[in-house]
Amino acid sequence: KGDVWSFTTTPPPPIADFSATPLSGNHPLTVSFTDQSSGDITKWEWDFNNDGTIDRTDTSTPGTFNYTYNTAGVYTVKLTVTGPGGSDDEVKTDYISVFLPLRIVTTTLADASTMKPYSQAVCAEGGIRPYTWEVYTGVLPTGLLMDNNTGIISGIPTKDGTYNFTIRCTDSAFASDMKDFSIKVERNWTQKCFTTSPSARQGHSMAFDSLRRVVVLFGGWNNSGIFFDDTWEWDGKDWTQKSPSNKPSARQWHKMAYDSSRKVTVLFGGYSGSSSLSDTWEWNGVDWTQKSSVNNPSARNEHAMAYDSSRGVVVLFGGRQGGNYFGDTWEWNGTEWKQKNPTNKPPARYGHSMAYDSTRGVVVLFGGFNGVVLNDTWEWDGTNWTLRSPSSKPPARACHDITYDTSRGVVVLFGGFDNGYFNDTWEWDGNDWTQKSPANKPPERDWHSMVCDSSRGVVVVFGGKASNTISLGDTWEWNGNDWTQRSPVSKPSARSGHAMAYDSSRKVVVLFGGRDSSGNRLNDTWEWNGTDWKLINPANKPLPRESHSMVYDSSRKVVVLFGGYDGTKDFNDTWEWDGTDWVVKNPSTKPSARSLHSMAFDSSRNLVVLFGGTDGSSYFNDTWEYDGTNWIQKSPVNKPTARDGHAMAFDSSRGVVVLFGGLSSGGTLNDTWEWNGNNWTQKSPLNKPSTRLGHSTAYDSLRKVVVLFGGFDINSYNDTWEWNGADWTIKSPADKPSARYNHSMAYDSLRGVVVLFGGLVVGGSRLDDTWEY
Numbered sequence: 063k064g065d066v067w068s069f070t071t072t073p074p075p076p077i078a079d080f081s082a083t084p085l086s087g088n089h090p091l092t093v094s095f096t097d098q099s100s101g102d103i104t105k106w107e108w109d110f111n112n113d114g115t116i117d118r119t120d121t122s123t124p125g126t127f128n129y130t131y132n133t134a135g136v137y138t139v140k141l142t143v144t145g146p147g148g149s150d151d152e153v154k155t156d157y158i159s160v161f162l163p164l165r166i167v168t169t170t171l172a173d174a175s176t177m178k179p180y181s182q183a184v185c186a187e188g189g190i191r192p193y194t195w196e197v198y199t200g201v202l203p204t205g206l207l208m209d210n211n212t213g214i215i216s217g218i219p220t221k222d223g224t225y226n227f228t229i230r231c232t233d234s235a236f237a238s239d240m241k242d243f244s245i246k247v248e249r250n251w252t253q254k255c256f257t258t259s260p261s262a263r264q265g266h267s268m269a270f271d272s273l274r275r276v277v278v279l280f281g282g283w284n285n286s287g288i289f290f291d292d293t294w295e296w297d298g299k300d301w302t303q304k305s306p307s308n309k310p311s312a313r314q315w316h317k318m319a320y321d322s323s324r325k326v327t328v329l330f331g332g333y334s335g336s337s338s339l340s341d342t343w344e345w346n347g348v349d350w351t352q353k354s355s356v357n358n359p360s361a362r363n364e365h366a367m368a369y370d371s372s373r374g375v376v377v378l379f380g381g382r383q384g385g386n387y388f389g390d391t392w393e394w395n396g397t398e399w400k401q402k403n404p405t406n407k408p409p410a411r412y413g414h415s416m417a418y419d420s421t422r423g424v425v426v427l428f429g430g431f432n433g434v435v436l437n438d439t440w441e442w443d444g445t446n447w448t449l450r451s452p453s454s455k456p457p458a459r460a461c462h463d464i465t466y467d468t469s470r471g472v473v474v475l476f477g478g479f480d481n482g483y484f485n486d487t488w489e490w491d492g493n494d495w496t497q498k499s500p501a502n503k504p505p506e507r508d509w510h511s512m513v514c515d516s517s518r519g520v521v522v523v524f525g526g527k528a529s530n531t532i533s534l535g536d537t538w539e540w541n542g543n544d545w546t547q548r549s550p551v552s553k554p555s556a557r558s559g560h561a562m563a564y565d566s567s568r569k570v571v572v573l574f575g576g577r578d579s580s581g582n583r584l585n586d587t588w589e590w591n592g593t594d595w596k597l598i599n600p601a602n603k604p605l606p607r608e609s610h611s612m613v614y615d616s617s618r619k620v621v622v623l624f625g626g627y628d629g630t631k632d633f634n635d636t637w638e639w640d641g642t643d644w645v646v647k648n649p650s651t652k653p654s655a656r657s658l659h660s661m662a663f664d665s666s667r668n669l670v671v672l673f674g675g676t677d678g679s680s681y682f683n684d685t686w687e688y689d690g691t692n693w694i695q696k697s698p699v700n701k702p703t704a705r706d707g708h709a710m711a712f713d714s715s716r717g718v719v720v721l722f723g724g725l726s727s728g729g730t731l732n733d734t735w736e737w738n739g740n741n742w743t744q745k746s747p748l749n750k751p752s753t754r755l756g757h758s759t760a761y762d763s764l765r766k767v768v769v770l771f772g773g774f775d776i777n778s779y780n781d782t783w784e785w786n787g788a789d790w791t792i793k794s795p796a797d798k799p800s801a802r803y804n805h806s807m808a809y810d811s812l813r814g815v816v817v818l819f820g821g822l823v824v825g826g827s828r829l830d831d832t833w834e835y
């Protein structure tokens with residue numbers, strides 16, 4: 063009674079908590095923090111990057127305040143609150159994400175060349191990935207496309223010019239950046255109409271490049287014991303040999319498959335003549351690149367491969383190394399090989415073949431050899447192999463080939479070997495094999511190669527070993543009904559001193575005459591439609607000759623030919639070609655007999671203009687005009703010096719005939735003259751080609767320039783120049799014809815290309831190549 067008590071109480075510890083907004087953004091990022099702590103608090107300590115250093119201390123309620131992050135990164139934020147009852151921490155891990163602002167970092171794009179594969183990446187940094195890319199304004203060069211996911215601009219440019227456009231990159235937070243770019247596409251020379259083909263061979267491999275629409279062939283072996291390391295491409299008309307900087311070593315019994323997602327042909331293994339190989343190579347249409355993988359199928363040959371487009375992998379099965387047969391399954395994803403371990407699988411074997419059925423999503427395997435010849439059918443779905451049991455099937459065989467015909471949805475099988483050679487054709491629809499009965503078919507063979515050209519809907523077979531064990535070099539195509547043997551396209555024989563003109567009404571380049579490799583003068587007529595040369599057999603034609611001149615008279619729709627040399631005499635006859643026959647004309651007046659003169663058609667006045675030439679003893683400097691009835695000699699006040707071997711073209715935009723170079727009594731020339739119908743005017747360009755004769759010119763009406771190529775002085779040339787009416791500009795195409803002279807050119811106005819054929823090289827060899835610029 064009467065006691066006094068005192069009590070001391072300890073308040074509970076505070077509870078730390080906070081919120082912030084925004085939680086992500088580009089730097090500098092200002093974040094609004096709000097304290098949401100509770101309890102009795104006397105101090106708030108903030109560590110905005112959790113580095114152990116207090117960045118802000120408050121001794122009274124901070125409420126809402128701002129903090130700015132000036133460096134990109136992901137930040138953990140820690141708040142420590144302290145009061146009479148103790149302290150508490152709130153740590154929010156990876157709470158604030160600060161990004162670099164989205165920025166396109168690519169500054170320029172490489173220039174391109176027409177008909178040359180092109181690939182350039184536009185790159186960005188910052189922002190929130192993934193990015194989306196687009197051409198925001200302007201257009202890319204014709205033939206190029208931008209990948210919206212990667213920013214890669216690729217394709218094959220088909221039209222020259224300067225293309226300006228704006229690229230926009232958008233990140234996942236919808237922030238974007240834009241930048242202006244320009245790609246200059248230079249006109250390029252493209253060789254046309256190859257009539258060569260791979261030499262006879264067996265054990266080679268092929269794949270169809272669906273991006274460039276060509277069949278790719280590599281390697282093989284022939285009866286002389288030669289192993290090949292050459293690369294060829296078939297476009298449905300001609301075989302073209304490629305000249306890569308790098309390539310696999312010579313081999314046979316390797317396999318190839320086209321990876322359509324990465325746009326490369328993949329090659330693995332083979333036999334070098336002394337050992338099996340285990341290297342992996344990829345062909346992008348320009349060069350071969352050797353690939354490396356941590357894991358790799360063992361060295362082998364006579365295996366099979368197919369590309370599974372649904373899963374983006376090349377599938378490999380089997381093969382052999384010496385007497386060891388393999389039954390393993392591997393897949394290549396473009397970076398590494400991975401071995402698969404299916405529950406079921408075909409017995410080990412070699413000499414089998416595989417194809418990917420894209421409709422059903424399975425790789426189909428047929429036949430081969432493992433001590434006995436096989437005729438079993440298996441399918442791989444990416445997980446397991448399944449043995450199929452068709453009611454009918456091809457006889458047992460090895461060294462055959464199969465491919466999937468995408469247009470008809472069937473696997474096609476041709477040829478092979480058991481006790482004898484086969485030339486039968488079978489098709490697999492996923493349920494059964496059906497033998498076909500074509501009217502025509504390739505001879506019996508094995509070790510050929512076969513692929514489907516999906517762009518043209520045909521199966522292509524090349525080469526192999528015939529029943530007499532001789533290597534083959536023939537090309538065949540299967541359209542689902544019949545086999546057709548393909549032969550290289552015919553073309554004019556090698557020659558020089560011929561003449562060409564473009565017939566715009568019939569849309570063909572006309573070629574006449576020249577001198578062949580045996581020294582014979584020619585009088586054959588050919589026409590080029592942009593794809594093929596066609597030999598014409600008219601009822602009438604001029605006598606054989608070289609060094610004549612031809613132009614197309616668009617007002618009367620005829621090609622006009624004058625003069626030339628037959629080895630003993632010069633001509634002064636005038637002929638006209640109407641597309642069907644040659645007709646000799648009989649004008650009352652005409653130039654004297656001559657050769658190595660030049661002509662151009664003045665379409666503004668509808669007259670053929672002729673200047674100069676030689677009769678073997680004198681050079682001429684006379685100017686003549688032909689109106690379709692008569693030749694009329696002109697009497698200009700000024701004119702070029704007498705010459706031969708010069709070239710002329712009519713510039714329709716300025717209404718003048720342009721003349722360049724040639725040979726005079728004083729030597730080779732490099733002067734430029736223009737004829738306006740009344741007088742010649744010598745031009746004084748700042749730049750010009752070197753002195754020469756035997757060059758050729760053509761007027762490109764689309765780009766309004768005269769194009770000059772080649773010629774001869776001390777050496778022959780293969781330079782390309784363009785005249786715009788004021789100056790000559792030398793061009794630098796990525797590809798170009800070899801040096802030559804006494805060739806001929808004509809401008810195809812429908813397709814916008816200069817066409818060049820043939821010519822003479824130093825040493826006397828004549829050429830039979832066709833180029834377009």
